[in-house]
Amino acid sequence: MSVAEITFRPVRTRTGLVDRPGFGWLIAHLGLTLLGAAAIAAAVAVAVTAWTPSAWAALALVTLGAIWIAGGAATALLGLLQPAAPVARIEDGWRPSGRTALLVLLCGEEAGPLATHLGALRRGADALGLGDGAADIFVLSDTRDPARIAAEEEALAPLVAAGAITYRRRADNVGRKPGNIADWLATRSDGYAYMLVLDADSRMSAGRVRSLIHRMESQPRLGLLQAGMAMVPGRSLFGRHQRLASRLLSHNFGRGLAAWSGEAGNYWGHNAIMRVAAFRSAVSLPVLSGRAPFGGPPLSHDFIEAAWIRRAGWAVALDPDMRGSAEDGPQTLAEFHKRDRRWCQGNLQHVRLIAEPGLDPVSRLHLASGIASYLAAPVWFALVGLVATGSVRVEGALPLVVVAGVLLLPKLCALGHWLVRARTAARRALILRASLGELALSTLIAPLVMVRQTAAVLSVLSGRDCGWKSGRAPRLRVPAGVPEAAVGLALVAVAAATEPASSAAWLLPVALPLLGAPLLQRLLDRGA
Template sequence: MRGSIWRPSPLPATYKTLQTAEVCVEPRLWVFSTRVTFAVLTGLLSLAIVTAFAYSLTQWTLLAVVALSLVLINALWISGGAVTALLGLMQPKLPTKSLPDCSMPKGRTAILVTLCGEDPGPVADYLHKLAGDLVQQNLAQENARLFVLSDTSDADSIEKEEGAFGELIASDHVSYRRRARNVGRKPGNIADWLQRHGADYDYMMVLDADSRMSARRVRQMIWQLETRPHTGLIQAGIALIPGRSGFGRHQRTSSRLLSRNFGRGFAAWSGRSGNYWGHNAIMRVAAFRAAAKLPHLSGRAPFGGDLLSHDFVEAAWIRRAGWAVELEPDLVGSAEDAPQTLEAFHRRDRRWCQGNLQHLRLLAEPSLHPVSRFHLISGIFSYLAAPVWLLLVGLISSGAVSLAGALPLILVATALLLPKICALIDGLTRSKTAKRRVVIARAWLAELGLSSLLAPLIMVRQAASVGSVLLGIDCGWKTGRCRAWRVPSGSIEAAVGLGFAALTILMGSVAALWLAPVVLPLVCAPLIVRVLDAGA
């Protein structure tokens, strides 16, 4: 999910019974039992990791107790991900209701595409095709209307934007509006549309400039929302557009292998209290009105000001208003582009880090659903985990905390590998030919190798991101700030790796073999970055 380089077939029929007009008891009991299973298994796996670490300590000191506390924090985090993947594999493969060919929407849908300085050419090409495909799917303009909502402010970019959309505007396939003042960023842009046009539409679908949804998937999501009267938002699973660089191709492979199974597990325990990723989602206009006015955090950025990761908060607010928020993890017909270089990935991830840490100030908000509150906590820990791991590596490499035996490492590796193993099992069981199974196994091994190399690099950058936020450095939204923090070509990672290696040698620590999977990729970071960024 967010904060990770991989993120998310339909759901089991037991879950789909929510499509009836009455809210059934069965889905609620099903989700409740799944949540109990999730909590119990997460607790047991975390306990096993912490117990193994405690058993392996050669000496109990104050630093050892601190390390044990840090292990507990990250054990809960990685165990939750492992159990989510395991639950995805456990979901029954039952038939689901398919979209009727003759279905016609009862309400009107607005498809909102938000822009802020992005290249308008690919967006215009996509909307040309989508406009025609919507008609073929019985979604004429009286049923589904395309809106381009622009916050572009640069004069040259405005000229390019108006030229790219000129034909679509002239043919009335698209309604185009550019705000003179960028108040409230993307949430303010959508809130402005809601105030002007919301009364004319029943549903709204939100897309970013790099989002892509097929007309068939649009029609399917409208149908799903109309058959679930208590649902306020449905988030589609999101695949990745084919990558242009080695890093971009790696992300797409990770998404294709891992997202389907992990998404099924996430949907199973989140139930009617799912999350929102900011795009590729449909929602009722009436439900979104409950989230349109987001809180403005007092004080200065990075912890104050506008919410950067507004989507999690919007989902929590919609759920608090009594509407269900659901995930449909099917990836078909739903995609987005991804950063093609590690530097671009780190830049986006830095903004997400700041946005998720802002959620610390919202945890005490009254009347939030417990699962919505848990989503906020999970987003926060997705970034706090990195400095915790980094501190643990430092304590072990310095010899301040000494361990005997490999049992803790084996259990941590098991928890980290379990989502990948579950994804492999899911992919192999769905494959109908031996050739396809060979392709999946080969892709899985390549993804495992590359993600193992990248994990330490991302850990260092995320730890630096958390540190910069705690120091009060604001990187804002799509700005050139924090340039001084960005050091390209993996030099930061290499410096950290060499520091750990020197510390281990200097202190004569016996943990060198333990730390090799972390230290070696860090030392080789400049080469890894150069190879993976090629072709971007």
Template sequence: MALSEHLLRPAGTPAASWLPSPGAGTAFAALTLALATLITGAFALSISHWSPLAIAALALLALNAAWVSGGAATALIGLLAPARPMPSAPDHWTPSSRTAILVLLCKEDPDALAAYLRDLGARLQRCGLDRATAIFVLSDTSGEALVAREEAAMRALIADGTVTYRRRALNTGRKPGNIADWLDAQGAGFDHMLILDADSRMSCTRIRRLIHQIETRPRTGLIQAGMALIPAQSRFGQLQRNAVRLMSANFGRGMAAWTGRNGNYWGHNAIIRIAAFRNAARLPHLPGRAPFGGPLLSHDFIEAAFLRRDGWSVELDPDLTGSAEDAPQTLDAFHRRDRRWCQGNLQHLLMLTAPGLHPVSRFHLASGVVSYLAAPIWLLLVILMASGAVPVSSALPFALIAAVLLLPKLCALVGRIARDRTARRRWISLRAWTAELILSSLVAPIMMIRQTGSVLSVVSGRDCGWKSARAPRWQPPRGLPESSAGLAIAALASVSEAGATLWLLPLILPLLAAPLLVRLLDAPAR
């Protein structure tokens, strides 16, 4: 697949990156506290009868209110904080350092990757980076047929020197272990490493800019690039891509502004200083058995935290230009990946008290944990209020929660329309935003049920494995568990005296329609 700058530049996205804004961290904390206090206070005032269950519900709602308020605060900062463009590499600049481009591969499609790498190698040569970079394909693929196909796809690239290919016989340590093995064997010959997954795509121009950025900032250990999504094959893929195009630029600017030197790492599409990473690569083996013990699944958050602990900056360059990845194209594929992320993020509970971590790094870890605990908390709150166990006399807290959840989308729309220069482009943006709002609102209850199932699976001690090809012996028809949950909530609300059926309809109706919605979203894109 040929790579082009146009493909990897979302429409309306500026080419500039963004430096942190002074005072943005304080503004983030103040906005988050204010919004969370507003929601929690409104909920407390609406409770008509206090009981131990009501007190527990208030505490749970306060936790989720803080989480959604943090997202809203980030979006507001992205919209309002003064932007300072980060200079690109000068036209005639050439790197004085050596950068290894590490492509991690494990049972993904090798043919698509080989086509991209051939195109990337040619582009690196044309833009003068071929002498300053080298491409390594580090494989953890197993299985005789998969290995044979992978080696056939890479054979021509190996022969002409475009890539160096290495497949491990033993996948010790999974992806972090693969990178650590490369560091021990060949890392001494390079100053930086650019980490790509098999489905990552990065343009030569963006690679050049990342190398320039890390070369000119000697205390920076890692720069995480923002990521667009490559064109989708399904309607669900289109929904994800549309959401990223509309909201990621604004949200990323806000996160870059308030995190500053205390950013995070998402595991790929990032450049890392090798001298800084050697110590961070020594990941702990968590005590006990999986799912909570054993190797860290979400290793990237921990690696970023260790870099900050050692005094290196971890920064986010939120520009989406020239940086992209693929996304799961069906709800089931998305859930399989999300289940691994759920287990990995919940493992971070054991890392929150690790000595020496920066407070913002601990916040990133805690936020990742809460991002998955939020789903069962919302579901439990719905059950408590629908059944009347926690009587609520006003719809105000629900309206406030909806408003705070909507705020990041509104900030993204305002920012995008402000950049659109014609009435036609503004209309296109508004239409795309409206479609994304409707579809994401329909999908959200389904995701809540599935993430609740993931959390319960981890808590019950079930290990998801890692890219396992094993399928369950029996799977219910698609959408049936979600529609059953919708029926149960509707029945509970209808027999209780809480009068909650009406305000629960935005949750119940998408769940009842889940079998239809799943098939609709998994259908091929137009």
């Protein structure tokens, strides 16, 4: 048993939900979610002109889909209402009493930019008193391609020679990323109190690393602390859009999520620090019985690790501050869809784990939210189909207005947050233009994502496994955006043959972006 395990143990309490931190915010979140969902369902019910079996089915689907979007709106609203968190002051000359290992996971990514970042991180950490073993950097590689291995070793060699990092590449990458971390835990973790996990495309400043370590030492019950994340500058229009959306919306969403999660927060797989003793309770992930996609090792392991750490009695928290913490994102829609397909499979696997004994109710809520985030797409797509075929007849714009209001609420909260902090008219005008641009592009992209996520869910339900990181190449390659355009054309054709007048208002916001998908995708991917 290591020193870290002896020194740091969770303080188990038998307090219930009512007297736990964040309980009031959790109740507020659930109440606002149900209120928003009820408003959407009521608006649709008022607009239905004939209560056929299809109409009743549509109302049920609306209610399910509304719960998801209302939950996001409630989180953003609570984030806007959160008081500013006090910034903990770190005394000059402070040095942690426990050692920290910075684990950087690498699997085929370009190593040059990573080497540059790690060199700067090492110098910054040394300057802040995190040298001489206080914070060591480990690069844990699972790269298999010989050419990439050679490039990786060449890029990292100067750092290794200077003693700035420890580099290890596994010969057998069993268990993928969780297995890589488990291997380090079994062979190199002795003497380390904390481990901070970064992906190859993660970025974190030395100052932020220091603040995370300081908070871990200040709160002995804290087992995992997830840092908020900004996004690095995008190289394409799509990449820049993601970064803008993150900068505008993540502040409120992160604060709201931290408020209602309390001590049962979540883990996003990187840019998070953990107590080594706490992570030992989650290192042996369950292997689901049966074949993939619902069996085998969980693809979205991070949610499960957070739930297991919480079940062991540790607090799991989110620090929503995005300063000094960032990640890269997909630069093309194709890259986004490939990653999203893997996340879809991983989140749907959680159906088999959500009823695990002993889990915190809020941990179950995180798992349920991940599942719902992907089931929402086929739910809304089914509703669009029912309206397009004339199976459900609605009159008036009230449902559209209410749905749009709930969808816009997070963006309005973000706009209010930033406008209040803008000190000049020029700054306010810039924020307004950025918000309108983000709204316009998000509106165009949403139907494309809905169609792709619906296809992903159907693919998982039909038993198709997407594999791990690279996914599987499609058997038939078609030009980008053509499948989405075909779906849009089919919706318009069906609507024209059935109920064109009553369907138009509902279908146009969905059908037009789908019809323009080939052009839109080329525009979004430009510069990648």
